[in-house]
Amino acid sequence: MKWVKVTLRIGVVSLVIASFFFIQRLVMPKYVNGIVEGSLIETYYEEEGNHDVIFVGDCEVYECFSPVALWEEYGIPSFIRGSAQQLIWQSYYLMEETLRYEKPKVFIFNVLAMKYNEPQKEAYNRLTLDGMRLSSAKIKSIKASMMEDENMIDYIIPLFRYHSRWSELSFDDFRYFFNKKKLFHNGYYMRVDVRPVTTFPQGKKLPDYSFGDNAWGYLEKMKKLCDNNDIDLMLIKAPAIYPYWYDEWDEQIREYADSNDLIYLNFLDLIEETGIDYNTDTYDTGLHMNLSGAEKLSRYLGPILREKYGVPDRRNDTELSRIWEDKTTFYYEMKAAQETELAGK
Amino acid sequence: MILLGDLMLRMKKTCVLSVAFIMVLTLFSGCADPTGSLSNSDSETSGAQDNEGYSFKTSGIAISMHDDMAPILDKLGEAKSYFEAESCAFPGLEKTYTYSSFSLYTYEDGDIDRLAALVILDDSVGTAEGIYLNDSLDKIIAAYGSDYTHSLNLYSFEKDRMKLSFIVEDDIVTSIEYVALAGE
Numbered sequence: 241m242k243w244v245k246v247t248l249r250i251g252v253v254s255l256v257i258a259s260f261f262f263i264q265r266l267v268m269p270k271y272v273n274g275i276v277e278g279s280l281i282e283t284y285y286e287e288e289g290n291h292d293v294i295f296v297g298d299c300e301v302y303e304c305f306s307p308v309a310l311w312e313e314y315g316i317p318s319f320i321r322g323s324a325q326q327l328i329w330q331s332y333y334l335m336e337e338t339l340r341y342e343k344p345k346v347f348i349f350n351v352l353a354m355k356y357n358e359p360q361k362e363a364y365n366r367l368t369l370d371g372m373r374l375s376s377a378k379i380k381s382i383k384a385s386m387m388e389d390e391n392m393i394d395y396i397i398p399l400f401r402y403h404s405r406w407s408e409l410s411f412d413d414f415r416y417f418f419n420k421k422k423l424f425h426n427g428y429y430m431r432v433d434v435r436p437v438t439t440f441p442q443g444k445k446l447p448d449y450s451f452g453d454n455a456w457g458y459l460e461k462m463k464k465l466c467d468n469n470d471i472d473l474m475l476i477k478a479p480a481i482y483p484y485w486y487d488e489w490d491e492q493i494r495e496y497a498d499s500n501d502l503i504y505l506n507f508l509d510l511i512e513e514t515g516i517d518y519n520t521d522t523y524d525t526g527l528h529m530n531l532s533g534a535e536k537l538s539r540y541l542g543p544i545l546r547e548k549y550g551v552p553d554r555r556n557d558t559e560l561s562r563i564w565e566d567k568t569t570f571y572y573e574m575k576a577a578q579e580t581e582l583a584g585k
Numbered sequence: 586m587i588l589l590g591d592l593m594l595r596m597k598k599t600c601v602l603s604v605a606f607i608m609v610l611t612l613f614s615g616c617a618d619p620t621g622s623l624s625n626s627d628s629e630t631s632g633a634q635d636n637e638g639y640s641f642k643t644s645g646i647a648i649s650m651h652d653d654m655a656p657i658l659d660k661l662g663e664a665k666s667y668f669e670a671e672s673c674a675f676p677g678l679e680k681t682y683t684y685s686s687f688s689l690y691t692y693e694d695g696d697i698d699r700l701a702a703l704v705i706l707d708d709s710v711g712t713a714e715g716i717y718l719n720d721s722l723d724k725i726i727a728a729y730g731s732d733y734t735h736s737l738n739l740y741s742f743e744k745d746r747m748k749l750s751f752i753v754e755d756d757i758v759t760s761i762e763y764v765a766l767a768g769e
Contacts, residue, residue, distance in 0.1 A: 277673060299673040324673035363675070439666045441681045441688060444704055445760040447739035447752050482670055524671055 264399035267406055268370070270416045276423050277302075277324045281334075281371025283424050284321055289342035290560060292551045293318035295427070296331040297350030300478035303528035304507075307426035308571040309535040311564045314542035315553035320427030323368040325360065328353040328458040330368045333381035335465055337372065346472045346549050349462060351493050351504075352483065357452025359385050369395055425571050430531055432578040437518035437526035443484030451492055463500055472549045479507035479516050479537070481526035503548060507537060514540040531575060638747030641703050641763055642713045643687070650747035650765035654691050654698040658682065664689075686710040692765070705761040712749065712761060720758045725751055 271278030280302060293316055295301040302322030310316040321334045328349075335347055359365065365385045372378040374396065382395045394401040423429075466473040475497055477485055490506055497504035507514060514536050518526055521533030529537065545551040554560050640647040646660050658664075664682035671678055677693040679701070686709045690702040711717035714728040725740060726733075729749075734741045741750040743766070752760035 274676060439668055441666075441668050441683060444762065445752055447737045447760075482668070525668070527670055 260399070264397070265417060266409065266413055267402045268398050269402065269405070270412050270420060272412055272416050272420050272423070275367075277429065278367045279371065279420060279423060280323050280427060280429070281321065281368055283427060284319060285373060287319060287426075288563070291317050291319045291342060292345045292554070293348060293545060294335070294338055294344045294346075295320040295322060295348045295350070296326070296334050297322050298326045298353055299324055299528060300350045300352050300480050301348070302424075302427055302429050303431070304478040304480070304534050304537055305541065306428050306531070306534040306538045308428070308564075308568055309538035310542055310545075312568060313539060314546060315555035316542060316545055316551050317554060317560060317564065318426065322427055323371070325364040326353060326368050327356050327359065327385060328455050329384040330381050332458045332462050332465070333377040333384070334372075335462060337375055337377035339465075339469060340375065340377075343469060344471060345551050346474055346545060347462070347466055348474045348476055351475050351477050352480075352485065354451045354455045354459065354493065355483075355489065357454045359387050362387050362390055370398055422570065425567060425574070428534065430571070430574055430578065431523040431528070432531045432575060433523045433582055434520055434530060435523050435525050436520070437481060437522060440481045440526055441484070443486055446486070449486055449488035451489065459496065463502070473502055474549070475502055475504040477506040477508060478529070479511065479514070479533075480528060481508070481518070503544070505544070510540070637745040639742065639744055639749045639763065640713055641687070643710055647713070648689075648700065648703065650700050650702075650763055652700045654689070654700055657689070657700070699765070701765045703763040716751070716758065716761065718758055718761060721756050722753045722758075725753070725758065
C-alpha cells in the first residue's frame with residue numbers, strides 16, 4: 241500500500257502545483273491587443289539564438305530598427321530585446337541573460353535610458369520583467385527595478401500581483417492561454433502608418449543635466465560585460481524628437497564613448513545621411529519611426545556593423561537562410577495587411 | 586478498502602489544505618491595487634479634488650494642478666502649438682499646449698484630461714505671488730517663505746498635491762514650473 245500512498249501524494253501535490261500555474265497563466269495579462277508591447281521580451285525565448293547583433297533599450301529600439309531589413313540587405317541576423325521604458329539596469333540584465341543563450345558580436349544600447357537614475361513605475365517594470373524567464377539575471381533586475389512599496393515575490397510569482405484580474409478575464413485570456421499570436425519581427429514592432437511631425441515641445445530647463453551615478457554605473461557594467469566576453473558595445477540615440485534629448489546629455493555620452501573607444505551614433509544628427517524624412521518616416525509625429533523610417537535606419541546601420549565590427553554576411557548559411565525566409569515572409573505579410581487596413585480607412 | 590478510503594481522505598485533506606494555503610497567499614499578497622489593472626494612473630495623480638496648492642493666474646482665471654483641462658482650454662482659447670505623445674505602455678495621450686508665455690502639460694484621469702504641469706516661458710507672466718523669470722532668490726523667499734526644499738539650484742515649495750519649483754542660477758530665476766504630485 242505504500243506505493244499507492246506515495247503515488248497519490250505525488251499526484252495531489254502535482255495537481256496543486258499544476259492548478260497554481262494554470263491560474264497564474266490565466267490571470268496574467270496577455271498583451272495581445274492594446275498594449276502589445278508587454279509581449280516583446282518573452283518573444284526572445286522562441287528564438288534559436290544565432291544572432292550577431294542584439295539591441296537593448298526602450299521603444300526607441302523596438303520601433304526604429306528592422307532586423308528583417310538588416311538580414312535582407314546585409315545578411316546580419318539580429319534581435320531587438322527592447323521594451324517600453326526599459327531602464328538601463330534592465331537592459332544590462334537582459335544582456336547578461338542573453339549570454340546564457342548566445343554570444344552576439346555586438347550589443348547595441350540606446351542611450352535615452354541614461355536619463356533615469358532610479359526605478360520609475362511598477363507598471364513599466366512589469367512590461368520588461370514579467371516577460372523574462374526566471375533566472376539570476378531576472379532576480380537581479382527585479383531587485384534593481386522595484387519601487388519602495390513593492391515585493392520581490394510579486395514579480396517572481398506574478399499570481400500574487402494579478403490575482404484580482406480574475407474578475408476581469410476576457411475571451412483573450414483563454415484564447416491565448418497556450419500560444420500568443422505572433423506580433424513582432426525579431427523584437428521589431430511594425431507600424432506602416434504615417435503621421436508627420438508638425439511641432440514638438442522644447443525640453444524643459446533642468447536643474448542638473450548630469451546623468452546619475454546609478455545610470456553611469458550600469459553603462460560601465462555593460463562595457464565590462466562586453467569586454468569580458470569579447471563583444472563590442474555600440475551606443476546609439478534613435479532619431480526620436482521626443483522625449484527631448486538635451487545637448488548636455490549628448491555631450492556626456494560622446495565623452496564617454498570617446499574615452500572608452502566606443503562608437504556612438506546620434507541619429508538626430510544624421511538625418512541627412514540616413515534619409516529620415518519626418519513627413520513620411522514616423523507614425524506618431526516623431527516619437528517613433530514607422531516601417532519606412534526603421535528600414536532607412538537599418539540600411540544606414542548595416543554597413544557600419546559590417547565595416548566597424550566585422551559582422552559577416554551570413555546569407556550563405558543554409559539553415560539560417562531558411563529561418564529568415566519564414567521571418568521575411570511574415571514581415572511582408574504583416575506589411576501588406578497593415579497597408580490594406582490603412583487603405584480601407 | 587477501508588485503508589484506501591482512509592488514505593483518500595488524508596489526500597483530500599492535503600489537497601484542500603494546499604489549495605487553501607495557495608489561496609490565502611494569493612489573496613493576501615500584492616493587494617495594493619484591488620483592480621489588478623496596471624493603468625497609467627496607478628502611481629500617477631488621479632481624481633478630482635479641491636486644489637489648495639499654488640495657482641497660476643492668467644486671463645482672469647486661476648489654473649491649479651489637477652484641474653480639468655476642458656474649461657481651462659475653453660477660456661484660454663486656441664494654443665499657439667499643440668503636441669501629443671502616446672505612451673509606449675498605456676492607452677492614452679500626454680498633451681502639451683503651448684501659449685505665448687507658458688506651456689500646459691496634461692495627464693489622463695479616466696476620460697478627463699487634467700493639468701500635470703505648467704511651465705512659464707518668459708517674464709511677461711509670473712506666479713500669482715508675483716515671482717517672474719529673472720527675479721532673485723530673496724524675492725522668492727519673501728513671497729513664499731523659507732519652507733522650501735533645495736537641491737542643487739532647484740528650490741521647491743510643496744503644497745497640497747502640487748509643487749512649485751524655481752531654478753535659480755547666479756541668483757537669477759531661470760525657470761518656474763508648477764507640477765502635480767501623486768497621492769491623495
